[in-house]
Amino acid sequence: MNWQKQDYDDIPGTYVFDGQRAHPAYAINKLLYTFNDEACRAEFDADPAAYCDKMGVTGEYKEAVLAQDFLGLLRMGANIYFLAKMCIPRGVSVQDAGAAFQGITTEEFQQRLLDKGNGLSDILAKRGDYWNG
Amino acid sequence: MAKIIGGITSSHIPAVGNAISQGLTQEPYWKRFFDGYEPAKDWLKEVKPDLVIVVYNDHGLNFFLDKMPTFALGCADIYENADEGWGLKPTAPFTGDAKLSWHIAQSLVEQEFDICTCQEMKVDHGFVNPIRALFGDHVDWPVKAIPLAVNTVQHPVPSAARCLKLGRALGKALESYPEDTRVVILGTGGMSHQLQGERAGIIDVEFDLECMDKIATEPEWMTQFSNAEIIRRAGSEGIETIMWLVMRGALKDDAAVLHKHYHAPISNTGAGVLVLDNQ
Numbered sequence: 001m002n003w004q005k006q007d008y009d010d011i012p013g014t015y016v017f018d019g020q021r022a023h024p025a026y027a028i029n030k031l032l033y034t035f036n037d038e039a040c041r042a043e044f045d046a047d048p049a050a051y052c053d054k055m056g057v058t059g060e061y062k063e064a065v066l067a068q069d070f071l072g073l074l075r076m077g078a079n080i081y082f083l084a085k086m087c088i089p090r091g092v093s094v095q096d097a098g099a100a101f102q103g104i105t106t107e108e109f110q111q112r113l114l115d116k117g118n119g120l121s122d123i124l125a126k127r128g129d130y131w132n133g
Numbered sequence: 134m135a136k137i138i139g140g141i142t143s144s145h146i147p148a149v150g151n152a153i154s155q156g157l158t159q160e161p162y163w164k165r166f167f168d169g170y171e172p173a174k175d176w177l178k179e180v181k182p183d184l185v186i187v188v189y190n191d192h193g194l195n196f197f198l199d200k201m202p203t204f205a206l207g208c209a210d211i212y213e214n215a216d217e218g219w220g221l222k223p224t225a226p227f228t229g230d231a232k233l234s235w236h237i238a239q240s241l242v243e244q245e246f247d248i249c250t251c252q253e254m255k256v257d258h259g260f261v262n263p264i265r266a267l268f269g270d271h272v273d274w275p276v277k278a279i280p281l282a283v284n285t286v287q288h289p290v291p292s293a294a295r296c297l298k299l300g301r302a303l304g305k306a307l308e309s310y311p312e313d314t315r316v317v318i319l320g321t322g323g324m325s326h327q328l329q330g331e332r333a334g335i336i337d338v339e340f341d342l343e344c345m346d347k348i349a350t351e352p353e354w355m356t357q358f359s360n361a362e363i364i365r366r367a368g369s370e371g372i373e374t375i376m377w378l379v380m381r382g383a384l385k386d387d388a389a390v391l392h393k394h395y396h397a398p399i400s401n402t403g404a405g406v407l408v409l410d411n412q
Contacts, residue, residue, distance in 0.1 A: 003356050006288075008361040013331030014369050018288035022198055033197045033219040080329045080370075081286060085218030095401065098333030109334055111220040113398040116336040120397060125339065129345075131394040 013101070017079050025077025028065070031055040032082035041089070068092075071100050135233070138180050138317055139411045140388070141173055142348075142378040143263035144404040145189060145321040147219075150262045153270060154221070166404060169394030170266050173408045177267060178392060182317040184230055184277040186303070187309055188379040189259035189321045190285040192217070195251075202249035204299060206241075207280040208234040212256045224261050225271060227278040233310060234279055240306030243380050246299055256280050263321045285322065285373045293363065293375045294356035299395035300382020307383065320380030322373030328401035329369060334401060340366045341403040342395060344374055349390045353379045370402075377407075384411045 003020040015021065022029070031052065034040040044051040061065040064072040070087050074080065074097070086093060098108035124130040140275055149166075159166040194217050196202070210231045214223040234250075241248045260280050268275055281303075284290050291299075300318075307316055324341040327333050344367075347354035355378060363372055392408035 006361070007359065008364050011332070011361070011365050013333075014327065015330050016288055016353065016369055017286065022287055023219065026198065026256065029198055032218075032297060033193055036194060036216060038216065038220065041218070074329055079193070081197070085193065088219050095330050098328065098401065101329070101331050101333050112334055113336065116338065116403075117397045119285065120338065121396075123342070124395065127342065128156070129393055130342075131169050131172065131392060 015074070017077075021077040022079070025061070025079075026060045027056045027058075028073065028076070028078050029082045031057050031065070032085050035085040070097055074101075121130060135307045135312065135314040135316055137304060137307055137383055137411050138182060138315050138357075139176070139391075140296065140318045140320060140384050140407070140409045141177075141263075142320045142377045142380065142405055142407040143170075143266055144399070144402055145259040145262045146400045146402055146404070147258045148400040149266060150221075150258055153265050161377055163399075166396045166399045167266070168398060169406055173267055173406055174391040176408055176410075177317070180317070181315065182276055183315045184233070184279065185264065185317050185319050186279045186281055187256075187260045187263060187319045187321060188281045188283060188376045189263070189319075190373060190376065191282050192257050192259060192286065194257035195255040196282070196284075198326065201284050202282070203284050203291050204246065205249040205251050205254070205282040206234055206238055207254040207256075208238060208250045209252050209254060211258075212254055212280060213259050214257070215255045224265070224280045225274065227256065227264075227274055227410065230277050230281055230314070233312075233314060236305045236310050237279075237303065240309060241299075241302050244302040244305065246302050252281075252313065259321060263319050268287055268321070281379065285335055285374050285376065288360070290360060290372060291375070292360060293358060293378055294357070295345060296375045296378040296381040297352055297356055300379040300384075302382075304383035314385060318380040318383050320377035323367070323371055324374050324403040324405050325367035325371040327368030327370055329403060332368070335368045336397050336401075336403045337366055337368075337371075338395075338397055338403060341397070341405060344377075345395060345405045345407060348377050348381050349393070349409065353377055362405070381409070384409055
């Protein structure tokens with residue numbers, strides 16, 4: 001039986017974290033969750049492959065962890081918040097990940113974000129009832 | 134009697150906590166974002182709440198995906214912040230009010246909101262950063278706090294309509310509490326942002342501003358949208374804005390709008406502050 005279709009499935013470039021993603025990626029997300037604990041982070045760093053084995057992370061998931069392929073992990077169902085526990089301490093920000101998804105540099109990604117604020121002061125002034133310091 | 138004196142909305146972006154910790158709030162990138170909190174801070178100093186109820190989502194500190202409650206209420210006397218995996222120093226612990234929490238839980242269940250009660254609950258940046266932005270950093274926090282967690286992480290997540298109804302039930306629960314306690318409710322998260330996928334980086338200023346205007350004065354407007362429609366406009370993580378409706382539902386329909394502040398981008402996000410006076 002196939003996974004039920006969802007009304008968000010056709011939103012482009014968007015991987016809504018639902019049962020269909022969470023179910024096959026349970027082990028990898030559980031591994032990432034243990035990184036809240038500093039001792040687990042150290043144990044992983046000492047021997048990543050052994051830590052994957054201990055946490056039941058196998059196959060393409062294990063390969064992606066060992067390669068630090070954050071993009072691949074996201075596509076395979078790692079949740080962005082859990083993945084952040086692995087990538088942020090390794091100097092990869094959520095903005096780096098966003099840029100990688102789009103095939104642009106982090107600087108370009110950040111500039112696109114900044115551009116979203118263009119003209120904001122005028123927009124708020126027109127509305128009139130916003131603080132606009 | 135407990136009294137809901139008002140509600141405030143705030144984003145709860147991790148970078149906001151870092152900016153406070155590193156003393157960057159008056160740097161050019163951050164100044165306008167933080168300056169827009171000043172009227173909210175002044176109002177809090179004036180009305181002096183005893184307690185804040187913080188409506189937020191956990192990001193994988195307290196709740197793993199093994200058990201994911203749709204709505205969960207802290208029912209303890211103390212709530213600790215902890216390392217979320219980034220090695221940051223935790224804030225001082227927060228004092229709760231277990232008797233009030235259990236009263237809320239009982240009232241919510243009687244009103245058919247079958248809430249998950251938590252006698253231990255670690256609170257992450259989603260809870261901590263709005264308090265830090267509104268009250269500053271403290272060793273002894275100047276206000277008690279109760280966490281109310283909404284699942285916006287693992288779908289299915291509740292609808293905007295359901296969040297508004299929860300807020301109305303929360304309002305009734307608080308109004309029936311016999312002890313004198315002055316409560317402010319913080320609706321946190323959002324606004325538009327998407328962290329993952331090829332569409333990462335979207336911010337929809339027009340949609341955010343319309344949400345702010347309508348949540349302030351006509352919150353039913355938001356309930357016309359399915360979660361898919363909100364995600365389409367506001368991004369996969371922008372769905373967090375539904376939590377503002379829990380705050381809004383607890384207030385009177387004609388609560389007065391004291392302050393509106395919007396800034397974009399801050400980190401990856403459109404950020405909005407509403408201050409609503411319920412008195």
